[in-house]
Amino acid sequence: MREKDERYYHAQLNIQQCSRRGLFRGLWSGVSKPMKASATVVATRSAPRPPTAVEDALLVRLCNQCGECVAACPQHIIGLFSGLPELALDANGCNECGECQRACPTLALASSTTSTGAKAIASGMCIRQVGAECDDCSAACPHGAITLTPRGIEINADTCSGCAQCRIACSTNAIHMTMR
Structure with missing residues (x-):
């Protein structure tokens, strides 16, 4: 077996070198990934x-x-x-x-x-589907999760907190609560 000389060790040290910026970038990228993933849970x-x-x-x-x-x-x-x-x-x-x-x-x-943990869903009983003007559910929603369409409503599940204020405001019981 051949002895390792000074050139070998010098080459190994040069390969393993890392700048301070590279070190912190590597450390921060490992730390920030779990933080980003846990923020969406x-x-x-x-x-x-x-x-x-x-x-x-x-x-x-x-x-x-x-x-x-x-x-x-x-x-x-x-x-x-x-x-x-x-x-x-x-x-x-x-x-x-x-x-x-x-x-x-x-x-x-x-x-x-x-x-x-709940979310609002719209049923087929919305009076907007027959052309009637109504915005009670949209006005009652504190998170702006309800968008009025020409023939009904659309509920954004991401912004809906499940508070059921829209369900209470709906005069035709067209909104129901379900678990996410």
Whole structure:
């Protein structure tokens, strides 16, 4: 076996060299990729939850089932079902006031997300389909998720928070709530 001389080690050092800029660029690209991917993750929900609730797996561990969120809700749409806060969107819409989050003694309602886990969908009963003028649902939507078309409405699922204010405003019950 042949001994490695000074030229070999010098060549290896030159190959392994990296500028400071290259080092930080490499480190930052490894760090920023997971951050970008995690920013688009939406909390998974099995039922409509208060808008700032953490995802269900964490909610089970954090919620102490005290019912403070139920008592604090001015719309009276939060109930404890299976020990977890759930929205009854058939009765009323969530105005996203944040009272439930302020009343929660744990961090169960401290998420940065504002989605209830539900989304609005339009049925075939919209009176705009027959040429009638109506913009009640669009005017009631606080997120601008409803676009009026000549023959109905279009609901943008990405901007819809699932608050059900559009469903409450619709006089023909043409909007229904479903889970994402």
